[in-house]
Amino acid sequence: MKGADRNTRASTKVKRTVQEHQPVAKQDSPPSQIPLLATVIVPAYEEEKGLPVVLAKLVNTLKKGYEILVIDDGSDDGTSEVARRFPVRLVRHEHNKGKGEAIITGWKNAGSDRIIFIDADDTYPVDIIPRMAEALGEYDMVIGSRRSGQENIPGFNRLGNFVFRTAIRKLYGFKPYDPLTGLWGIRKSQLARCLPTVRRAPDAEIAMKAARMKLKMTDIPIVYSPRIGQTKLNPFKGGWEHLKLIVTLLFWKPKKVSS
Numbered sequence: 074m075k076g077a078d079r080n081t082r083a084s085t086k087v088k089r090t091v092q093e094h095q096p097v098a099k100q101d102s103p104p105s106q107i108p109l110l111a112t113v114i115v116p117a118y119e120e121e122k123g124l125p126v127v128l129a130k131l132v133n134t135l136k137k138g139y140e141i142l143v144i145d146d147g148s149d150d151g152t153s154e155v156a157r158r159f160p161v162r163l164v165r166h167e168h169n170k171g172k173g174e175a176i177i178t179g180w181k182n183a184g185s186d187r188i189i190f191i192d193a194d195d196t197y198p199v200d201i202i203p204r205m206a207e208a209l210g211e212y213d214m215v216i217g218s219r220r221s222g223q224e225n226i227p228g229f230n231r232l233g234n235f236v237f238r239t240a241i242r243k244l245y246g247f248k249p250y251d252p253l254t255g256l257w258g259i260r261k262s263q264l265a266r267c268l269p270t271v272r273r274a275p276d277a278e279i280a281m282k283a284a285r286m287k288l289k290m291t292d293i294p295i296v297y298s299p300r301i302g303q304t305k306l307n308p309f310k311g312g313w314e315h316l317k318l319i320v321t322l323l324f325w326k327p328k329k330v331s332s
């Protein structure tokens with residue numbers, strides 16, 4: 074099945090999500106006259122503190138031509154209320170489904186073939202997003218690698234990141250530095266071939282599958298900042314999920330692209 078056909082079919086099957094359409098970005102002319110440069114997807118679970126900071130930065134940095142999509146993953150706090158205050162599109166899961174499902178919902182709803190994911194806790198810089206969008210003209214995938222700011226990652230997680238990053242780069246031939254980053258971009262048609270299946274390690278799962286698919290990738294170094302708001306990450310469950318994926322995906326084969 075062709076990627077585009079599959080996307081169209083998938084987008085008609087969006088279940089148990091609530092969509093709220095709002096103006097996409099501050100615009101002087103109707104959206105139809107502005108070519109869409111990229112869709113920026115912000116998966117958010119109980120991020121009422123970090124999300125307004127991230128959205129303010131996104132709206133101020135990405136003036137025209139960007140679609141900003143917030144996926145509220147069944148939060149019980151004010152995450153959706155925060156998103157409604159900004160000129161973004163909001164899609165809500167009725168219940169918490171995990172970041173993997175939030176990525177899939179974002180992929181189904183993205184209007185552009187160039188999509189960029191960024192976490193909602195203000196740990197990642199937004200100013201490189203235009204560079205990432207441009208890079209997706211030439212590359213299938215672009216990785217925002219955490220080269221600095223490692224001190225803002227808790228010690229135990231930093232150790233886990235080192236072990237899993239090294240394993241993924243060595244075993245999968247993943248060329249960019251950071252397969253575990255929460256700031257990365259991919260072509261929508263390629264993401265269709267490597268969608269995540271897990272709750273806790275979807276970014277790494279996609280990175281490993283993308284390496285197996287031999288996608289053309291580029292790497293942009295970024296500085297990682299301290300998290301705003303409470304962490305929900307369980308490092309033991311997360312670590313276990315990464316470990317299982319690193320072993321099992323060695324046997325994963327990408328689907329052939331039909332011509």
Ligand SMILES: Nc1nc2c(ncn2[C@@H]2O[C@H](COP(=O)(O)OP(=O)(O)OP(=O)(O)O)[C@@H](O)[C@H]2O)c(=O)[nH]1
Nearest residue numbers: 116117118146171172175192193194300304305306
């Ligand atoms: N943890 C978690 N995050 C989710 C979920 N659904 C969406 N997300 C979002 O996915 C992004 C990554 O989650 P984080 O909790 O920041 O995970 P992390 O960056 O690995 O760890 P910390 O920042 O140290 O907590 C954030 O923007 C979350 O709001 C979910 O069910 N659980």
Ligand SMILES: [Mg+2]
Nearest residue numbers: 192194196300
């Ligand atoms: Mg985070």
